Amino acid sequence: MSNSDIILKVAGISKRFGGLQALSDVGIEIRRGQVYGLIGPNGAGKTTFFNVITGLYTPDSGSFELEGKAYSPTAVHEVAKAGIARTFQNIRLFAEMTALENVMVGRHIRTGSGLFGAMFRTKSFRDEEEQIRQRALQLLDYVGIGKYADYKARTLSYGDQRRLEIARALATEPKLIALDEPAAGMNATEKVVLRELIDRIRKDGRTILLIEHDVKLVMGLCDRVTVLDYGKQIAEGTPYDVQRNEKVIEAYLGAGHAAH
Numbered sequence: 072m073s074n075s076d077i078i079l080k081v082a083g084i085s086k087r088f089g090g091l092q093a094l095s096d097v098g099i100e101i102r103r104g105q106v107y108g109l110i111g112p113n114g115a116g117k118t119t120f121f122n123v124i125t126g127l128y129t130p131d132s133g134s135f136e137l138e139g140k141a142y143s144p145t146a147v148h149e150v151a152k153a154g155i156a157r158t159f160q161n162i163r164l165f166a167e168m169t170a171l172e173n174v175m176v177g178r179h180i181r182t183g184s185g186l187f188g189a190m191f192r193t194k195s196f197r198d199e200e201e202q203i204r205q206r207a208l209q210l211l212d213y214v215g216i217g218k219y220a221d222y223k224a225r226t227l228s229y230g231d232q233r234r235l236e237i238a239r240a241l242a243t244e245p246k247l248i249a250l251d252e253p254a255a256g257m258n259a260t261e262k263v264v265l266r267e268l269i270d271r272i273r274k275d276g277r278t279i280l281l282i283e284h285d286v287k288l289v290m291g292l293c294d295r296v297t298v299l300d301y302g303k304q305i306a307e308g309t310p311y312d313v314q315r316n317e318k319v320i321e322a323y324l325g326a327g328h329a330a331h
């Protein structure tokens with residue numbers, strides 16, 4: 072495989088909060104079309120790592136490349152423009168806006184008419200707006216909630232809100248979509264549907280970074296997995312190898328979890 076297959080390469084990420092070393096020299100390489108999993112016991116540093124990659128936290132050290140080009144994740148919207156979209160562990164939708172409007176907002180970072188067009192409602196602005204609407208409707212169908220397009224986001228079930236977040240992230244046409252615990256709070260049936268959706272997103276050519284507590288889901292979906300523990304990368308590899316890694320088993324047992 073050539074280097075051009077690498078979508079995201081981050082290396083040497085460290086981040087300290089006061090006296091706590093939340094991340095120590097963590098690095099990953101994600102190849103095009105992979106689902107890449109990030110797991111680890113509570114407090115291992117997964118969210119911090121995600122927040123560093125997506126511009127929410129500034130790391131103390133580290134380098135970042137997206138499709139072979141250096142990028143500096145200094146602000147969330149810059150990261151989105153560079154081609155990384157994310158969802159949040161605590162859902163962050165516009166609660167009073169409709170599902171459709173929430174997705175249209177995601178789409179706007181890829182549009183051209185700008186403020187002038189919006190203020191004067193030029194023809195090109197209106198045409199563009201209609202295209203955005205159509206694309207947003209397609210995306211809602213794609214994630215399986217097309218029938219709720221006109222419902223306010225806050226009225227959707229928890230599982231559907233998570234799917235709406237995914238639709239919104241996809242609306243930015245990301246090179247990489249980062250999902251922060253997408254199965255959190257879902258029941259078993261919702262998890263099956265989510266798994267199918269993530270599988271479909273991958274089959275349609277997208278690359279996915281996934282933080283997830285549900286180890287079974289991660290092991291079933293991911294091509295490769297990194298395991299963090301106390302901010303250190305204790306294992307990296309295929310789900311098969313990682314599950315058998317002594318350090319991983321210890322970390323999970325130590326934290327009172329089962330490793331499978």
Ligand SMILES: Nc1ncnc2c1ncn2[C@@H]1O[C@H](COP(=O)(O)OP(=O)(O)OP(=O)(O)O)[C@@H](O)[C@H]1O
Binds near residue numbers: 088091093112113120
């Ligand atoms: N903004 C912050 N300020 C201070 N400490 C923080 C901050 N964010 C995270 N931490 C600490 O950094 C460590 C790693 O936390 P992080 O949330 O990244 O872990 P996690 O693996 O995502 O955990 P969980 O699975 O519980 O979400 C924890 O000890 C946490 O308390």
